[in-house]
Amino acid sequence: MTLLRIGRAMLLFAVVLSGVASFGDEQNYGELQNPEYPGVMLFSIPYGSQPGQVGFRKLEHSEAAGPSHVKVDRHGNVWLLSGSQVKAFRRDGTLLRVAGRVTRSDTDQAEDARSPLEHLRFIRKYAIDGRGYVYFTGDRPLTHLFVINESNEVVLSDRDVYGNLVQVRGEEKMLWQLQRQFGHEIAKACIGGLTGPLFMGTDEADHLYLLADAPVQDKERSGTEMCFYEFTPDLEFVGTVPGYYMGPDGYTYEFAAGNTAENVRLHTYDREGNRVRTTRLIRPEGPWPGCSRPVFDWSHNIYLPCSSKRDQPVAVVPGVQIRSDYNVYKYNPDGELLAKFKIPNPPVHRGAASPIAVDEDENLYYLNFGASELQVMIVETKKYPTSTTTP
Amino acid sequence: MTNMTMTRIGIIAVCLLTPLVGAAQSTYTEQSLFTVEYGWEPWKIGSYVHMLTDRFQQGVPLLSGILVNDKGDVWLGEAKDCMAKGFTYDGEFVRVVGYRRLQPSDLPHEPHRLPPEYKGYPWAFATGLVDFAMDRRGISYLLVNPDTRVIVFDADGEPIQSRIAADGLCYELRGWEKICYQLRQEMDVVWPVVEDVWCDIDNNVYLAVSDPSDAPEATSQAKIAQFSETLDFIGWRPGRYVGPDGKTYGFAAKSAERVGSELAKFTAKGKHMDTVRLIPPPQIAPTDYQAEGGWAIPDGVLVDAYENVYLVFSDPVGDSPRTDLWTEAQVTVRIYKFSETGDFITKVSLPSVARTASLPCVAVDSFGDIYYAMYRKTGVEVHHQSTMLRP
Numbered sequence: 001m002t003l004l005r006i007g008r009a010m011l012l013f014a015v016v017l018s019g020v021a022s023f024g025d026e027q028n029y030g031e032l033q034n035p036e037y038p039g040v041m042l043f044s045i046p047y048g049s050q051p052g053q054v055g056f057r058k059l060e061h062s063e064a065a066g067p068s069h070v071k072v073d074r075h076g077n078v079w080l081l082s083g084s085q086v087k088a089f090r091r092d093g094t095l096l097r098v099a100g101r102v103t104r105s106d107t108d109q110a111e112d113a114r115s116p117l118e119h120l121r122f123i124r125k126y127a128i129d130g131r132g133y134v135y136f137t138g139d140r141p142l143t144h145l146f147v148i149n150e151s152n153e154v155v156l157s158d159r160d161v162y163g164n165l166v167q168v169r170g171e172e173k174m175l176w177q178l179q180r181q182f183g184h185e186i187a188k189a190c191i192g193g194l195t196g197p198l199f200m201g202t203d204e205a206d207h208l209y210l211l212a213d214a215p216v217q218d219k220e221r222s223g224t225e226m227c228f229y230e231f232t233p234d235l236e237f238v239g240t241v242p243g244y245y246m247g248p249d250g251y252t253y254e255f256a257a258g259n260t261a262e263n264v265r266l267h268t269y270d271r272e273g274n275r276v277r278t279t280r281l282i283r284p285e286g287p288w289p290g291c292s293r294p295v296f297d298w299s300h301n302i303y304l305p306c307s308s309k310r311d312q313p314v315a316v317v318p319g320v321q322i323r324s325d326y327n328v329y330k331y332n333p334d335g336e337l338l339a340k341f342k343i344p345n346p347p348v349h350r351g352a353a354s355p356i357a358v359d360e361d362e363n364l365y366y367l368n369f370g371a372s373e374l375q376v377m378i379v380e381t382k383k384y385p386t387s388t389t390t391p
Numbered sequence: 392m393t394n395m396t397m398t399r400i401g402i403i404a405v406c407l408l409t410p411l412v413g414a415a416q417s418t419y420t421e422q423s424l425f426t427v428e429y430g431w432e433p434w435k436i437g438s439y440v441h442m443l444t445d446r447f448q449q450g451v452p453l454l455s456g457i458l459v460n461d462k463g464d465v466w467l468g469e470a471k472d473c474m475a476k477g478f479t480y481d482g483e484f485v486r487v488v489g490y491r492r493l494q495p496s497d498l499p500h501e502p503h504r505l506p507p508e509y510k511g512y513p514w515a516f517a518t519g520l521v522d523f524a525m526d527r528r529g530i531s532y533l534l535v536n537p538d539t540r541v542i543v544f545d546a547d548g549e550p551i552q553s554r555i556a557a558d559g560l561c562y563e564l565r566g567w568e569k570i571c572y573q574l575r576q577e578m579d580v581v582w583p584v585v586e587d588v589w590c591d592i593d594n595n596v597y598l599a600v601s602d603p604s605d606a607p608e609a610t611s612q613a614k615i616a617q618f619s620e621t622l623d624f625i626g627w628r629p630g631r632y633v634g635p636d637g638k639t640y641g642f643a644a645k646s647a648e649r650v651g652s653e654l655a656k657f658t659a660k661g662k663h664m665d666t667v668r669l670i671p672p673p674q675i676a677p678t679d680y681q682a683e684g685g686w687a688i689p690d691g692v693l694v695d696a697y698e699n700v701y702l703v704f705s706d707p708v709g710d711s712p713r714t715d716l717w718t719e720a721q722v723t724v725r726i727y728k729f730s731e732t733g734d735f736i737t738k739v740s741l742p743s744v745a746r747t748a749s750l751p752c753v754a755v756d757s758f759g760d761i762y763y764a765m766y767r768k769t770g771v772e773v774h775h776q777s778t779m780l781r782p
Contacts, residue, residue, distance in 0.1 A: 144558055157561075160582075162516065162540065164540075164567065164568045164571055164572070165564065165568055166575060166581060171560060176562055176563075179562040179563060188556070
């Protein structure tokens, strides 16, 4: 049931955006003066399984868990997903931290076998917050949502010698509160279960947001299929928040069909879940068949990554690459198309992740597979004109 | 005459007789109800006689208590094997609670260290039954050592445990884990030390809990925690003893010379009702009950449905030399019965009652009938002293 709902929600997303893509050719809503601003390489990381490397040298591993999912924390460090680890790099490319399943020396194998991450093979989704906490889900059915603190320890409930709970923490704390408030089905949709949350992210206040099936009462009230479940940094449940996407300031967003075939609406919700704005996004030039999860910055600008054609991803060393022509369209909060940035051959972004990230200075980050190294690319979008469209 | 009519007549008769039972000068008649043979089988008690002899030689009592539920069944607690066994008034075996031998999977794989997947089994490590109680639904509460845990069993004798998802996470606390978790929150201690357990007619559960912390406000005096039938913490109640209707009782200790002489009574919601002066009759020698000029603190306080109070005192049987282990494992018991207004009603002397680690093996039912157990060479004999007005 949960899978069906997620599938339906994603289909809705695709339909809405394909509506954006199918805007009529007879009316031109925007013309970009410079349609393809280039990115520059911030740093590169060699392929390999060593701590300072990412990806795999064997193709069979790369298909399942190649490097992907770039994120940037509030300190400007770049985070990447690689196999069963999430790695943080400084902006000069030096390794800062490795979170996830860490392979230890032989003498520590017994200790490693006791780790809750023992059975973790690949990380599927992750989120980071400003404290250095990392949240991620694994690839297995009935997966866990691991909470890793800044010391790289899995946050687990305290138990006494008999196994009785002394203090509930981490994943169990979230599960427990959701179970109490919404029942077991919702709790499992958010935490673990067959799918886990569809997306997870954090805001500037280090609140954690999990995107999952909406509770029945929310569905009946607003008709929405999915919503965010918000938690404080201590993982106290705050409440549900409408929306399907989120920004770094805790604002959430949701696409809806436009009033004509040529536009699409974007609802914006504040931290309290009140709808504060509905923006009409007009289509950029050309056909637009495939779109990924958009990201948002502090100024509520919208970065929408889309490909001009649908191609099958291709497995290469060290990962799986999209051969399609990918572009990121940047809109301002009023729906004005500002710029277009080309992303050549980004890694596949599994699940509902976005292939791009944006920092506080509106710098756009994406990944590029080089011949022997992964390149972290950056586009300083503020350098470009604030408005390039001629409505 | 139909069954319904007879039932109505019975109810009317009980109603008419009820005030008389409480008010009349009680007259007790001795009766031996049944004998439970020694043996390891569920319907027997203890173990083989030669093993019990060893146990008695070490000073370890066989029984931990006796209880009479509202059906009139008599329950005996086995101290070492952590079991409670029920018998009808005629001695027919009803069932056993806690009869579950430990399996290897119930125990930690290594001493002093639990595997990560270990979520606790309520009966693991239990070494001794201290006390037990049973509510009207048949749910049993077994207070066991070490660490004074209260294991909760349902009416079928199955332990009530927290609900744990397939991935091993607890999503609903139940049983002792729920009680203990709330106590830890309320008391801010890791190990709440439970001294007694009671149930009232509304299936509320009461635990006498002492505060073992080193905090300045910590007191060694136990306080009573009240839980609902779903084991949700309701609040702290004054006093030290609990009656069948949820009223609590405690000795006022205003001055040293009046210790134990004044008994305060509180409603089930903790409101002070009354303080009664327990006045000893002139025909009873002061040395019989006094300690430093007032009532000595009794070994136990029992209360019946008419709010009559029974102060239980015990003494060792005779002096050395002792040749009979069975006799040595008994105590003599004096019971002073007072009305709800503090008027002395009667004194009952029981020459031989099974010794336990705390209160002698004596119970009163809601009518004020006294039940007690005594060790014999082939089994445990259950005795009953009924009032003449027993319906």
